[in-house]
Amino acid sequence: MKKRASNHPQGIQKICVLGLGYIGLPTAALLANRGFDIHGVDVVQSTVDTINAGHIHIVEPELDVFVQSAVKSGRLTADTQPTEADIFIIAVPTPFHEGYVPNIDYVKSAAESIIPYIKENNLIILESTSPVGTTKMVEKVLHQGGVDTSKVHIAHCPERVLPGRIMLELVQNDRIVGGLTPEATEKTAQFYESFVNGEVLKTDAKTAEMAKLTENSFRDVNIAFANELSILCDKFEINIWELIALANRHPRVNILQPGAGVGGHCIAVDPWFIVDAGGDDAKLIRTARERNDYKSEWVIQKIDTIAKEIEAKSGKVAKIACMGIAFKPNIDDLRESPALHIIQRLTESRDHIMAVEPNIPLDSDVKEMLHISNETFQLSDIFDAIEEADLIVFLVAHKQFKRLDYHDLNCLDFCGVMNRANHFQGVSS
Secondary structure, X not given: OOOOOOOOOOOOOEEEEEOOOOOHHHHHHHHHHOOOXXXXXXXXXXXXXXXXXXXXXXXXXXXXXXXXXXXXXXXXXXXXXXXXXXXXXXXXXXXXXXXXEEOOHHHHHHHHHHHHHOOOOOEEEEOOOOXXXXXXXXXXXXXXXXXXXXXXXXXXXXXXXXXXXXXXHHHHOOEEEEEOOHHHHHHHHHHHHOOOOOOEEEEEHHHHHHHHHHHHHHHHHHHHHHHHHHHHHHHHOOOHHXXXXXXXXXXXXXXXXXXXXXXXXXXXXXXXHHHHHHHHHHHHHHHHHHHHHHHHHHHHHHHHHHHHHHHHHXXXXXXXXXXXXXXXXXXXXXXXXXXXXXXXXXXXXXXXXXXXXXXXXXXXXXXXXXXXXXXXXXXXXXXXXXXXXXXXXXXXXOHHHHHOOOOOOOEEEOOOHHHHOOOOOOOOO
């Protein structure tokens, strides 16, 4: 049975949230609406200004309402510098360096930034998905900066939310809490139990770190299986969507959906943290990650092949509309997006590439955003793309794409949009 959120833990009034991105801002807004005083920190001044005006800089359902309410109440303010607080929550990016080496520089910088503001009995919680040992690294950074770490409590509580459902899942999902000491685990668990309806599961810091990496690596391996199946089905001229639907009727089979690759700040990144530390003992996880990266290259080759067939018939350069830029449906998040990678690669070798992303305003400086210099690249309206393009390529299954009629159009569907509209995968006749 789900528990109801309790009152605030004793002595906790002010919380400093470092990083106001896709996790930090929803967390800050939720906690402010639960009555905590929140001081949000971000290094980007425009982000700080946007939030202080009661607006949001990312697309996430219901987040705008939470932020507006929190700012209006005076319980959420943003700044570029930390302040004293009872709890410090670190929710900064953890990407990787070249060669898929984990990059925890942002975590280290965040930890260093709060050193002057830490007081006895403070909670320092790392929410950023991190390689095993990062929470211990935070303790080391604080200790080297002069903090008596025996008198504060440091723990890891990885976020476990799905973009597009963050405000709901921040409250409903179970959470894993792992402290560097049993007392840190207990105190951190008490804090999350005050606003989480899901179960708060207690462990140590290293296990909590590995749990999040394991969850995303599990999904990556399963998606790699689906992506490999899609390549084989294309070779065998089998409808992959029908195949998966039939196979999943087995009571113990649950094949995930293939796509143009795997993106996002979690699944496309976290398995590399395990591979980096595990070396040759992480063979399956490495192979899955490489297979999912290859799927994007396979998609590029497929698009080029079909485009050349169209060009051979028409005698002109094909205009290609790429439908979707985000890493998953119905959001604006471009982090590690396979669709973005595909579009960037296509613009390097082809002219007349159109991109449709209904979650990004058409007047955005998308060329700068996507690091594209090709003068013939356009961010286009859905209907303009449908009307003008010689080839429609579905890369992301945004809900807006499922409502249109694609009869008599040359289409490639890599994400199941046409299948859901009762069309067959591949180039339409």
